Amino acid sequence: MSETINNREYRQKVIKQIITQLHEGKSVDEVKQKFEEAFSGVSASEISEAEGALIAEGLPVAEVQRLCDVHAAVFKGSIEEIHQDKDRTEIPGHPANTLIRENRTIERIINKQVKPRLRGLEQEEDLTALKEGLDKLSRIELHYLKKENLFFPYMEQYGITAPPKVMWGVDDEIRGMLKEVRKDLSEDSDRPAVKQKIEALTEKIEEMIFKEENILLPMLLETLTQDEWKKIADESGEIGFLVEKVPAWNPASEDRAQVKEEKKEPGVIIMPTGVLKTEELIRMLDTLPFDITFVDKNDVVKYFSQSPERIFPRTKAVIGRNVSNCHPPASVHIVEQLVEDFKNGKKDHEDFWINMGDKYILIRYYAVRKEDGEYLGVLEVTQDIKPIRNITGEKRLVTQE
Helix, strand or coil: CHHHHHHHHHHHHHHHHHHHHHHCCCCHHHHHHHHHHHCCCEEHHHHHHHHHHHHHCCCCHHHHHHHHHHHHHHHCCCEECCCCCHHHHCCCCCHHHHHHHHHHHHHHHHHHHHHHHHCCCCCHHHHHHHHHHHHHHCCHHHHHHHHHHHHHHHHHHCCCCHHHHHHHHHHHHHHHHHHHHHHHHHCCCCHHHHHHHHHHHHHHHHHHHHHHHHHHHHHHHHHCCHHHHHHHHHHHHHHCCCCCCCCCCCCCHHHCHHHCCCCCCCCEEEECCEEEEHHHHHHHHHHCCCEEEEEECCCEEEEECCCCCCCCCCCHHHCCCEHHHHCCHHHHHHHHHHHHHHHCCCCCEEEEEEEECCEEEEEEEEEEECCCCCEEEEEEEEEECHHHHCCCCCCCCCCCC
16 A cells, blocks of 8 residues: 555656646656656546645646646646546436537537638638638537536535646636637738637647546546536536537436435525515526625635526536636636625725627626624626616606606
Protein backbone atom coordinates (compact mmCIF):
# COMPACT_ATOMS: atom_id res chain seq x y z
CA MET A 1 0.00 0.00 0.00
CA SER A 2 2.79 2.43 0.93
CA GLU A 3 4.46 1.72 -2.41
CA THR A 4 1.24 2.63 -4.24
CA ILE A 5 0.83 5.83 -2.24
CA ASN A 6 4.46 6.82 -2.79
CA ASN A 7 4.20 6.11 -6.52
CA ARG A 8 1.02 8.15 -6.74
CA GLU A 9 2.65 11.05 -4.90
CA TYR A 10 5.70 10.81 -7.15
CA ARG A 11 3.61 10.83 -10.33
CA GLN A 12 1.56 13.78 -9.09
CA LYS A 13 4.80 15.61 -8.31
CA VAL A 14 6.07 14.94 -11.85
CA ILE A 15 2.83 16.25 -13.37
CA LYS A 16 3.12 19.41 -11.28
CA GLN A 17 6.71 19.84 -12.37
CA ILE A 18 5.76 19.45 -16.03
CA ILE A 19 3.02 22.06 -15.86
CA THR A 20 5.26 24.42 -13.91
CA GLN A 21 8.11 24.02 -16.43
CA LEU A 22 5.74 24.77 -19.28
CA HIS A 23 4.69 27.87 -17.38
CA GLU A 24 8.34 28.88 -17.08
CA GLY A 25 8.80 28.68 -20.84
CA LYS A 26 10.11 25.21 -21.65
CA SER A 27 9.07 23.79 -25.00
CA VAL A 28 6.40 21.13 -25.38
CA ASP A 29 8.96 18.73 -26.88
CA GLU A 30 11.29 19.11 -23.90
CA VAL A 31 8.53 18.49 -21.40
CA LYS A 32 7.01 15.66 -23.38
CA GLN A 33 10.32 13.82 -23.45
CA LYS A 34 10.64 14.10 -19.69
CA PHE A 35 7.06 12.96 -19.30
CA GLU A 36 7.55 9.86 -21.43
CA GLU A 37 10.75 9.00 -19.55
CA ALA A 38 9.01 9.28 -16.19
CA PHE A 39 5.93 7.12 -16.84
CA SER A 40 3.85 5.63 -19.62
CA GLY A 41 0.34 6.55 -18.45
CA VAL A 42 -1.54 8.77 -16.05
CA SER A 43 -5.12 8.80 -14.86
CA ALA A 44 -7.54 11.67 -15.32
CA SER A 45 -8.00 11.92 -11.55
CA GLU A 46 -4.27 12.43 -11.01
CA ILE A 47 -4.24 15.27 -13.55
CA SER A 48 -7.15 16.82 -11.65
CA GLU A 49 -5.32 16.47 -8.31
CA ALA A 50 -2.18 18.02 -9.79
CA GLU A 51 -4.08 21.00 -11.15
CA GLY A 52 -5.92 21.39 -7.86
CA ALA A 53 -2.63 21.30 -5.94
CA LEU A 54 -1.15 24.00 -8.17
CA ILE A 55 -4.19 26.22 -7.67
CA ALA A 56 -4.12 25.59 -3.91
CA GLU A 57 -0.45 26.61 -3.87
CA GLY A 58 -1.33 29.95 -5.41
CA LEU A 59 -1.07 29.50 -9.18
CA PRO A 60 -4.02 31.51 -10.57
CA VAL A 61 -6.73 29.57 -12.38
CA ALA A 62 -6.05 31.76 -15.42
CA GLU A 63 -2.46 30.45 -15.52
CA VAL A 64 -3.57 26.82 -15.36
CA GLN A 65 -6.12 27.67 -18.05
CA ARG A 66 -3.39 29.18 -20.24
CA LEU A 67 -1.42 25.93 -19.92
CA CYS A 68 -4.42 23.72 -20.46
CA ASP A 69 -4.04 23.30 -24.20
CA VAL A 70 -0.31 22.74 -23.88
CA HIS A 71 -0.41 20.03 -21.25
CA ALA A 72 -3.39 18.41 -23.02
CA ALA A 73 -1.10 17.93 -26.01
CA VAL A 74 1.52 16.42 -23.70
CA PHE A 75 -0.89 14.02 -22.04
CA LYS A 76 -2.73 13.15 -25.24
CA GLY A 77 -2.46 9.49 -26.04
CA SER A 78 -1.32 8.53 -22.54
CA ILE A 79 -4.39 9.22 -20.44
CA GLU A 80 -5.95 6.00 -19.20
CA GLU A 81 -9.73 5.87 -19.27
CA ILE A 82 -9.97 4.85 -15.66
CA HIS A 83 -12.96 2.70 -14.69
CA GLN A 84 -14.95 4.02 -17.63
CA ASP A 85 -18.08 1.95 -18.01
CA LYS A 86 -18.52 1.79 -21.78
CA ASP A 87 -22.07 0.50 -21.38
CA ARG A 88 -23.22 3.83 -19.95
CA THR A 89 -21.72 5.83 -22.80
CA GLU A 90 -23.74 3.71 -25.22
CA ILE A 91 -27.13 4.03 -23.49
CA PRO A 92 -29.41 6.34 -25.54
CA GLY A 93 -30.49 9.27 -23.39
CA HIS A 94 -27.75 8.83 -20.78
CA PRO A 95 -25.95 12.20 -20.40
CA ALA A 96 -22.60 10.50 -21.12
CA ASN A 97 -23.97 9.18 -24.41
CA THR A 98 -25.45 12.58 -25.26
CA LEU A 99 -22.14 14.33 -24.57
CA ILE A 100 -20.34 12.00 -26.98
CA ARG A 101 -23.06 12.33 -29.63
CA GLU A 102 -22.87 16.11 -29.41
CA ASN A 103 -19.09 16.03 -29.75
CA ARG A 104 -19.40 13.96 -32.92
CA THR A 105 -21.86 16.56 -34.24
CA ILE A 106 -19.43 19.37 -33.42
CA GLU A 107 -16.65 17.50 -35.25
CA ARG A 108 -18.86 16.98 -38.32
CA ILE A 109 -19.66 20.69 -38.50
CA ILE A 110 -15.97 21.57 -38.22
CA ASN A 111 -14.75 18.96 -40.73
CA LYS A 112 -17.53 19.28 -43.31
CA GLN A 113 -18.83 22.83 -43.05
CA VAL A 114 -15.97 24.94 -41.69
CA LYS A 115 -12.51 23.62 -42.56
CA PRO A 116 -13.24 22.77 -46.25
CA ARG A 117 -14.48 26.34 -46.82
CA LEU A 118 -11.31 27.96 -45.53
CA ARG A 119 -9.37 27.01 -48.65
CA GLY A 120 -11.62 29.05 -50.92
CA LEU A 121 -12.37 31.91 -48.57
CA GLU A 122 -12.02 34.45 -51.39
CA GLN A 123 -14.96 32.88 -53.22
CA GLU A 124 -18.37 34.28 -52.32
CA GLU A 125 -19.91 30.81 -52.34
CA ASP A 126 -17.37 29.52 -49.81
CA LEU A 127 -17.72 32.63 -47.67
CA THR A 128 -21.50 32.22 -47.46
CA ALA A 129 -21.18 28.51 -46.65
CA LEU A 130 -18.55 29.27 -44.01
CA LYS A 131 -20.83 31.77 -42.32
CA GLU A 132 -23.59 29.15 -42.24
CA GLY A 133 -21.17 26.60 -40.79
CA LEU A 134 -20.09 28.99 -38.03
CA ASP A 135 -23.73 29.79 -37.29
CA LYS A 136 -24.32 26.07 -36.71
CA LEU A 137 -21.13 25.82 -34.66
CA SER A 138 -22.36 28.64 -32.40
CA ARG A 139 -24.94 26.18 -31.02
CA ILE A 140 -22.00 24.70 -29.12
CA GLU A 141 -23.23 27.10 -26.43
CA LEU A 142 -25.91 24.55 -25.46
CA HIS A 143 -23.22 21.88 -25.01
CA TYR A 144 -21.12 24.11 -22.76
CA LEU A 145 -24.12 25.33 -20.75
CA LYS A 146 -25.06 21.75 -19.85
CA LYS A 147 -21.50 21.04 -18.81
CA GLU A 148 -21.24 24.18 -16.65
CA ASN A 149 -24.70 24.03 -15.08
CA LEU A 150 -25.19 20.27 -14.67
CA PHE A 151 -21.85 18.43 -14.59
CA PHE A 152 -19.74 20.99 -12.73
CA PRO A 153 -22.04 21.40 -9.68
CA TYR A 154 -21.93 17.66 -8.97
CA MET A 155 -18.15 17.57 -9.41
CA GLU A 156 -17.80 20.38 -6.87
CA GLN A 157 -19.95 18.46 -4.39
CA TYR A 158 -17.35 15.69 -4.53
CA GLY A 159 -14.46 18.14 -4.06
CA ILE A 160 -13.41 18.11 -7.74
CA THR A 161 -12.93 21.84 -8.25
CA ALA A 162 -9.88 22.46 -10.47
CA PRO A 163 -11.11 20.89 -13.76
CA PRO A 164 -14.41 22.81 -13.75
CA LYS A 165 -12.65 26.14 -13.22
CA VAL A 166 -10.09 25.48 -15.93
CA MET A 167 -12.61 24.09 -18.43
CA TRP A 168 -15.06 26.94 -17.88
CA GLY A 169 -12.29 29.42 -18.59
CA VAL A 170 -11.44 27.65 -21.86
CA ASP A 171 -15.15 27.44 -22.77
CA ASP A 172 -15.29 31.23 -22.43
CA GLU A 173 -12.22 31.59 -24.63
CA ILE A 174 -13.95 29.52 -27.31
CA ARG A 175 -17.12 31.60 -26.98
CA GLY A 176 -15.10 34.79 -27.39
CA MET A 177 -13.15 33.48 -30.39
CA LEU A 178 -16.33 32.27 -32.10
CA LYS A 179 -18.04 35.60 -31.57
CA GLU A 180 -15.00 37.45 -32.92
CA VAL A 181 -14.64 35.44 -36.16
CA ARG A 182 -18.34 35.71 -36.94
CA LYS A 183 -18.11 39.47 -36.45
CA ASP A 184 -14.98 39.65 -38.64
CA LEU A 185 -16.73 37.79 -41.46
CA SER A 186 -19.80 40.00 -41.27
CA GLU A 187 -17.58 43.08 -41.50
CA ASP A 188 -15.51 41.63 -44.36
CA SER A 189 -12.24 41.87 -42.38
CA ASP A 190 -8.84 40.76 -43.67
CA ARG A 191 -9.47 37.22 -44.98
CA PRO A 192 -6.04 35.64 -44.24
CA ALA A 193 -6.19 36.93 -40.66
CA VAL A 194 -9.73 35.60 -40.22
CA LYS A 195 -8.65 32.24 -41.62
CA GLN A 196 -5.91 31.97 -38.98
CA LYS A 197 -8.39 32.86 -36.24
CA ILE A 198 -10.84 30.18 -37.42
CA GLU A 199 -8.07 27.58 -37.56
CA ALA A 200 -7.09 28.48 -33.98
CA LEU A 201 -10.75 28.29 -32.94
CA THR A 202 -11.34 24.83 -34.40
CA GLU A 203 -8.12 23.55 -32.86
CA LYS A 204 -9.19 24.79 -29.43
CA ILE A 205 -12.63 23.21 -29.80
CA GLU A 206 -11.09 19.88 -30.83
CA GLU A 207 -8.76 20.01 -27.81
CA MET A 208 -11.79 20.62 -25.58
CA ILE A 209 -13.54 17.58 -27.07
CA PHE A 210 -10.47 15.51 -26.17
CA LYS A 211 -10.47 16.85 -22.59
CA GLU A 212 -14.18 16.22 -22.15
CA GLU A 213 -13.98 12.61 -23.27
CA ASN A 214 -10.61 11.66 -21.73
CA ILE A 215 -10.52 13.72 -18.55
CA LEU A 216 -14.00 15.00 -17.68
CA LEU A 217 -16.14 12.01 -18.64
CA PRO A 218 -14.02 9.31 -16.93
CA MET A 219 -14.08 11.36 -13.72
CA LEU A 220 -17.86 11.74 -13.92
CA LEU A 221 -18.43 8.05 -14.64
CA GLU A 222 -16.20 7.10 -11.73
CA THR A 223 -17.86 9.51 -9.30
CA LEU A 224 -21.55 10.16 -9.99
CA THR A 225 -24.33 7.87 -8.78
CA GLN A 226 -27.10 6.68 -11.06
CA ASP A 227 -29.55 8.97 -9.27
CA GLU A 228 -27.32 11.95 -10.01
CA TRP A 229 -27.01 10.94 -13.68
CA LYS A 230 -30.81 10.66 -13.78
CA LYS A 231 -31.24 14.18 -12.41
CA ILE A 232 -28.80 15.50 -15.01
CA ALA A 233 -30.69 13.69 -17.77
CA ASP A 234 -34.03 15.06 -16.57
CA GLU A 235 -32.79 18.66 -16.48
CA SER A 236 -30.77 18.64 -19.71
CA GLY A 237 -33.88 19.28 -21.78
CA GLU A 238 -34.35 22.65 -20.09
CA ILE A 239 -31.10 23.82 -21.68
CA GLY A 240 -31.37 22.01 -25.01
CA PHE A 241 -29.35 19.67 -27.23
CA LEU A 242 -27.13 19.83 -30.28
CA VAL A 243 -28.51 16.51 -31.49
CA GLU A 244 -32.04 15.42 -32.33
CA LYS A 245 -34.04 12.58 -30.86
CA VAL A 246 -32.51 12.40 -27.39
CA PRO A 247 -34.79 9.85 -25.70
CA ALA A 248 -35.80 10.01 -22.06
CA TRP A 249 -33.44 7.83 -20.05
CA ASN A 250 -35.38 5.62 -17.63
CA PRO A 251 -33.22 3.24 -15.61
CA ALA A 252 -34.97 0.31 -13.93
CA SER A 253 -37.39 1.51 -11.28
CA GLU A 254 -35.76 -0.53 -8.52
CA ASP A 255 -32.43 1.18 -9.28
CA ARG A 256 -33.80 4.69 -9.07
CA ALA A 257 -36.47 4.45 -6.38
CA GLN A 258 -34.99 7.36 -4.47
CA VAL A 259 -35.23 9.61 -7.54
CA LYS A 260 -38.98 9.75 -7.09
CA GLU A 261 -39.91 12.46 -4.63
CA GLU A 262 -42.73 11.92 -2.24
CA LYS A 263 -45.67 14.24 -2.73
CA LYS A 264 -46.12 16.54 0.22
CA GLU A 265 -49.19 18.36 1.40
CA PRO A 266 -48.90 22.08 0.70
CA GLY A 267 -47.81 23.99 3.78
CA VAL A 268 -48.64 27.46 4.95
CA ILE A 269 -46.12 30.29 5.26
CA ILE A 270 -46.99 33.00 7.77
CA MET A 271 -45.45 36.39 7.01
CA PRO A 272 -45.80 39.82 8.66
CA THR A 273 -48.07 41.07 5.87
CA GLY A 274 -50.07 37.98 5.02
CA VAL A 275 -50.39 34.21 4.85
CA LEU A 276 -49.70 32.14 1.73
CA LYS A 277 -49.87 28.47 0.90
CA THR A 278 -46.57 27.05 -0.34
CA GLU A 279 -48.10 26.46 -3.78
CA GLU A 280 -49.35 30.05 -3.94
CA LEU A 281 -45.92 31.44 -3.06
CA ILE A 282 -44.11 29.22 -5.59
CA ARG A 283 -46.46 30.17 -8.43
CA MET A 284 -46.42 33.83 -7.46
CA LEU A 285 -42.61 34.00 -7.57
CA ASP A 286 -42.51 32.07 -10.86
CA THR A 287 -45.00 34.51 -12.38
CA LEU A 288 -42.82 37.56 -11.73
CA PRO A 289 -41.64 39.14 -15.02
CA PHE A 290 -38.00 38.68 -14.01
CA ASP A 291 -35.70 35.99 -12.62
CA ILE A 292 -34.65 35.97 -8.98
CA THR A 293 -31.93 33.95 -7.26
CA PHE A 294 -31.09 33.96 -3.55
CA VAL A 295 -27.63 33.20 -2.14
CA ASP A 296 -27.41 32.85 1.65
CA LYS A 297 -24.89 34.38 4.07
CA ASN A 298 -22.56 31.41 3.58
CA ASP A 299 -22.41 32.11 -0.20
CA VAL A 300 -24.53 29.06 -1.00
CA VAL A 301 -27.27 29.18 -3.66
CA LYS A 302 -30.56 28.45 -1.86
CA TYR A 303 -33.31 29.30 -4.35
CA PHE A 304 -34.14 30.46 -7.86
CA SER A 305 -37.46 31.24 -9.51
CA GLN A 306 -38.60 29.44 -12.63
CA SER A 307 -40.22 32.04 -14.85
CA PRO A 308 -41.49 30.82 -18.25
CA GLU A 309 -38.64 32.48 -20.16
CA ARG A 310 -35.42 32.46 -18.16
CA ILE A 311 -32.66 34.81 -19.22
CA PHE A 312 -29.76 32.76 -17.88
CA PRO A 313 -30.01 28.97 -17.51
CA ARG A 314 -30.55 27.57 -14.04
CA THR A 315 -30.80 23.91 -13.10
CA LYS A 316 -31.63 22.33 -9.75
CA ALA A 317 -28.04 21.10 -9.59
CA VAL A 318 -27.06 24.68 -8.70
CA ILE A 319 -28.86 24.45 -5.33
CA GLY A 320 -26.22 24.06 -2.62
CA ARG A 321 -23.47 25.29 -4.93
CA ASN A 322 -21.05 28.00 -3.82
CA VAL A 323 -21.84 31.20 -5.71
CA SER A 324 -18.18 31.61 -6.75
CA ASN A 325 -18.45 28.39 -8.75
CA CYS A 326 -21.52 29.67 -10.61
CA HIS A 327 -19.57 32.31 -12.53
CA PRO A 328 -16.86 32.11 -15.20
CA PRO A 329 -13.27 32.49 -13.91
CA ALA A 330 -12.92 35.79 -15.76
CA SER A 331 -15.72 37.45 -13.74
CA VAL A 332 -15.74 35.54 -10.47
CA HIS A 333 -13.48 38.09 -8.72
CA ILE A 334 -16.08 40.81 -9.36
CA VAL A 335 -18.81 38.68 -7.78
CA GLU A 336 -16.64 37.82 -4.78
CA GLN A 337 -15.76 41.48 -4.20
CA LEU A 338 -19.41 42.50 -4.47
CA VAL A 339 -20.49 39.88 -1.93
CA GLU A 340 -17.70 41.02 0.40
CA ASP A 341 -18.90 44.63 0.08
CA PHE A 342 -22.43 43.51 0.98
CA LYS A 343 -21.20 41.57 3.99
CA ASN A 344 -19.15 44.41 5.45
CA GLY A 345 -21.87 46.97 4.79
CA LYS A 346 -19.90 48.93 2.19
CA LYS A 347 -22.72 48.50 -0.35
CA ASP A 348 -26.39 47.57 -0.36
CA HIS A 349 -26.91 47.07 -4.08
CA GLU A 350 -25.15 47.07 -7.45
CA ASP A 351 -26.44 47.11 -11.04
CA PHE A 352 -24.99 45.77 -14.30
CA TRP A 353 -26.44 45.87 -17.81
CA ILE A 354 -25.47 44.05 -20.99
CA ASN A 355 -26.60 43.52 -24.58
CA MET A 356 -27.44 39.88 -25.24
CA GLY A 357 -28.74 39.19 -28.73
CA ASP A 358 -32.00 41.09 -29.14
CA LYS A 359 -32.30 41.59 -25.38
CA TYR A 360 -31.04 44.37 -23.11
CA ILE A 361 -30.42 42.72 -19.75
CA LEU A 362 -30.43 44.50 -16.40
CA ILE A 363 -28.83 42.50 -13.58
CA ARG A 364 -29.38 43.84 -10.07
CA TYR A 365 -27.83 42.60 -6.84
CA TYR A 366 -29.26 43.47 -3.43
CA ALA A 367 -27.93 42.77 0.05
CA VAL A 368 -30.65 41.07 2.13
CA ARG A 369 -30.51 42.03 5.80
CA LYS A 370 -32.47 41.60 9.01
CA GLU A 371 -34.09 44.64 10.60
CA ASP A 372 -31.00 45.10 12.77
CA GLY A 373 -28.76 45.08 9.67
CA GLU A 374 -27.40 41.56 10.04
CA TYR A 375 -26.44 40.16 6.64
CA LEU A 376 -28.60 37.27 5.39
CA GLY A 377 -27.51 36.94 1.78
CA VAL A 378 -27.75 38.30 -1.77
CA LEU A 379 -30.77 38.62 -4.04
CA GLU A 380 -30.07 38.64 -7.79
CA VAL A 381 -32.79 40.08 -10.04
CA THR A 382 -32.41 39.70 -13.82
CA GLN A 383 -34.74 41.24 -16.40
CA ASP A 384 -34.89 42.01 -20.10
CA ILE A 385 -35.70 45.72 -19.98
CA LYS A 386 -35.74 46.35 -23.72
CA PRO A 387 -39.57 46.28 -23.88
CA ILE A 388 -39.68 48.71 -20.94
CA ARG A 389 -37.22 51.10 -22.58
CA ASN A 390 -39.44 51.17 -25.66
CA ILE A 391 -42.53 52.33 -23.74
CA THR A 392 -43.77 55.79 -24.65
CA GLY A 393 -46.85 57.84 -23.86
CA GLU A 394 -49.41 56.60 -21.38
CA LYS A 395 -51.80 53.69 -20.87
CA ARG A 396 -54.13 54.30 -17.97
CA LEU A 397 -56.46 51.95 -16.11
CA VAL A 398 -59.14 54.63 -16.16
CA THR A 399 -59.83 56.71 -19.24
CA GLN A 400 -59.62 60.43 -18.54
CA GLU A 401 -62.56 62.53 -19.72
